[in-house]
Amino acid sequence: DVKVTQSSRYLVKRTGEKVFLECVQDMDHENMFWYRQDPGLGLRLIYFSYDVKMKEKGDIPEGYSVSREKKERFSLILESASTNQTSMYLCASTRTRAVGLYEQYFGPGTRLTVT
Amino acid sequence: DAKTTQPPSMDCAEGRAANLPCNHSTISGNEYVYWYRQIHSQGPQYIIHGLKNNETNEMASLIITEDRKSSTLILPHATLRDTAVYYCIVFQTGANNLFFGTGTRLTVIP
Numbered sequence: 001d002v003k004v005t006q007s008s009r010y011l012v013k014r015t016g017e018k019v020f021l022e023c024v025q026d027m028d029h030e031n032m033f034w035y036r037q038d039p040g041l042g043l044r045l046i047y048f049s050y051d052v053k054m055k056e057k058g059d060i061p062e063g064y065s066v067s068r069e070k071k072e073r074f075s076l077i078l079e080s081a082s083t084n085q086t087s088m089y090l091c092a093s094t095r096t097r098a099v100g101l102y103e104q105y106f107g108p109g110t111r112l113t114v115t
Numbered sequence: 116d117a118k119t120t121q122p123p124s125m126d127c128a129e130g131r132a133a134n135l136p137c138n139h140s141t142i143s144g145n146e147y148v149y150w151y152r153q154i155h156s157q158g159p160q161y162i163i164h165g166l167k168n169n170e171t172n173e174m175a176s177l178i179i180t181e182d183r184k185s186s187t188l189i190l191p192h193a194t195l196r197d198t199a200v201y202y203c204i205v206f207q208t209g210a211n212n213l214f215f216g217t218g219t220r221l222t223v224i225p
Contacts, residue, residue, distance in 0.1 A: 004158070035215075040217065041217075042202075042214075042215045042216050042217050042218070043159070043215035090158050090159070091158075092158070092159075103161045103164070104151075104159070104161065104213060105161065106158030106159045106160070107158050108157055108158050109156070109157065109158050
């Protein structure tokens with residue numbers, strides 16, 4: 001069975017802290033994504049990666065960075081957490097970028113609160 | 116940008132078919148229609164996708180009109196566990212990701 005896991009379901013951090021969100025997939029997928037989800041705004045893409053050590057900015061990369069040292073792991077980093085980064089963070093992966101085979105598998109999400 | 120329009124909410128009686136509409140009048144010829152759902156406090160879950168023909172799998176059926184300007188997701192026998200937000204997405208060729216709008220909140224009523 002397809003599996004995307006995220007390191008924490010709930011996280012509380014203080015303003016200015018460095019925050020690491022980890023995502024691991026066991027499907028040997030090439031492509032991985034980080035989204036954030038806020039009420040009324042849907043899912044917004046932060047960063048994505050098509051291969052190890054590769055990364056691309058999504059729609060809202062400001063205040064975030066990512067790391068992909070291994071194929072199965074994609075980390076999202078908040079260099080200095082701020083209250084406006086309080087959100088639900090979702091990781092996803094896909095096997096291929098082919099338009100007709102674009103099934104994204106999502107992790108359960110991490111609800112981050114920055115105080 | 117969102118290329119789909121969905122009603123914000125719908126109700127369905129348990130055991131009945133749930134028909135969720137989606138309008139995508141500007142869809143291009145090589146763009147697929149994808150459906151996902153998100154149950155409360157979980158990540159989105161893939162349901163089904165299609166290009167031109169109707170599709171069916173173990174979860175749902177997807178009916179796409181002949182002009183491809185709209186589609187309907189059908190859950191044949193809705194259960195309480197189908198209560199979720201359902202997203203209709205047009206996958207844009209060359210895009211980096213699926214754009215999730217605000218979807219339709221389906222409530223299955225006992």
